[in-house]
Amino acid sequence: MADRIGAISVRLGIGRDNYRIAPGLYALGEPGAASPVLVTCNFKLTVDLLRRELAGRALWLLVVETYGINVWCAAGKKSFSTEEIAGRVRAAGLEKVVTHRRLILPQLAAPGVAAQKLRKLCGFSGVFGPVRADDLPAFLDADMHAGPEMRNVEFKLAERLKVALVEVHGARKFMGWILAACFLLALLGPGGFSFAGIAGAGAGAFGVALAGFLTGVFIVPAFLRRIPVRAFAAKGLIAGALMGLLLAAILGRAWPEKTAALMACAAFASWFAMHYTGSTPFTSLSGVDREMRRYMPVQAVLIVFATMFWLAWAWWGDSVTRGL
Template sequence: MDGSTGCACGCEVGAGPRWSDGCVETAVGPVARVKTRWSWWDRLGAWAVCWGIGRMRYTVPPGLYAVGTPTPDSPVLVTANYKLSFDHVRRALAGFDTWVLVLDTKGVNVWCAAGKGTFGTDELVERMAASGGAKVVAHRNLILPQLGAPGVAAHEVSRRAGFHVTYGPVYARDLPAFLLAGLRATPEMRRVDFTLRERLAVTPIELVHRLIPVGITLALFLMLSGLGRHGFRLDLGQWPWIALAVGANAFAGIVLTPAFLPYLPGRSFAVKGAVTGLVLGVVLAWLWPFGWLAGVAAGVLSVSACSFLGLMFTGCTPYTSASGVRSEMSWALPVQGALAVLGVAGWIAARFV
């Protein structure tokens, strides 16, 4: 996926990945230089991983890299070995001479890796030692992304490696201004925006992850539509409506809830999703042409489904913590399950009324 055709160094023509650009000689030997402009292959890879294609293989080898023509006095920035994170950093550093230390986060982005511990103190200290970074640079300062802070104990890095940790901005796009300002961050650089574009950017992979569950749900309700007082007989007339209802719930929970997240009432993601499901449920109950009980059941199922999908979106946002997610799941999942049972029971009962 990253176009690698040989060793990471890329000193020989055609030997390194597509994003390499020769080497810089250092006290510990050659260090691979990286390009700051994305190729069409980089853009294709970024698009593919948004849809979950090759996601866990989209990595770069951990270690030390050069941007431009850095010297021993050039700054050292630290990032994850998830290639999309790495790509955003190298693109932002166009025109600068810096070192980039890539940690082995198992192909996970900085924020998630910090929560899991792979973007952490041990890996940072060990990777700095393994790369010979202390011999490459004359200073003792490392610039880490702000979202990596939960995984790194700065005082331990100082004690064990002798390097001072400075936290840079949230977004790689602010790195030029941060570097030019003498490593000083403005309040805006510390703020997580999570704009509409950012919220929708994670919906493709959510859609991919939900394809199989949605397909199973659709098949289940298509089969349930055959139940009735006269035995089992598939009712093909209901199939388009069932497919429409299942598809509308998937779209509402996976796309509309994230899109309108700041405007939906409540702090809980399960509640926000339930509100979306309630609106859709009222519409389905009103329009459902196969009896009022089936329509009400479809509405109840919409609340349950959209609430669950909203809850699943918590892992894609910077608003929540692990403890907060566990707390919300402890009460939300039982309620969602109860609504699902109630909705299915009503749906089946409607076949016999």
């Protein structure tokens, strides 16, 4: 249970830096000279997962230094690398511990690890294991063979929402700035002379931003396949506009304010849905680059217009609605 709570809070970034394990050779069960050697990162959640999935088995775990980052991201950033593994093999004196010369590597380490170069560097050859730790027992029992079903990544609803928690942590500073900006704008409005006026207008504006944030971070990932466009920013625009319509219908007082809420909500949802690309296992650098160039101007225009509508209506209320 304590580990569960730890797992949730570490995703939210609480105590994130304590989730590193000292690199080196670890024993699971009572391994001998013929036991397999598994290589993994030093993120505590990953090592916990391996211990759970491999309970009751005897094997060696070679933990490499990835600075507490998971296997895939560490491989992408090249801290989980061929040289790092070779260095840890030598430091642990692995050739004296086991008689075989084979390392089982996590498949998702492959962006950083060239298995064909390992043998020359440290005398051990690398075999890529399955993507998921829960397939490891089957992989070991099948004489280190992984079928296509063990080789492909999935992205189920529970996984999509779990990684969304990481986005909450990533967005905390940005949302802090948005909060400050909302109150600053409220200060410029006609209510700026009274504390209640600022608090009301600022909270209203931040509420819209927060709704956009929650839409981009949770609703878009939850309905990822249902929203019929490819670009994440576009998915966010659609979901955010729907959420904005709902907000406007419930809270809006007149059309300029409703339009402002709709545009701001769509812009924020689009921005955060776009950032969710970093949590998915299938977007490419080129693809995300393209959608950012295409949709960031749209987001910016929406925000500028939303702010203008909001301030204009706050100052000139009735004359705006009658005049246009």
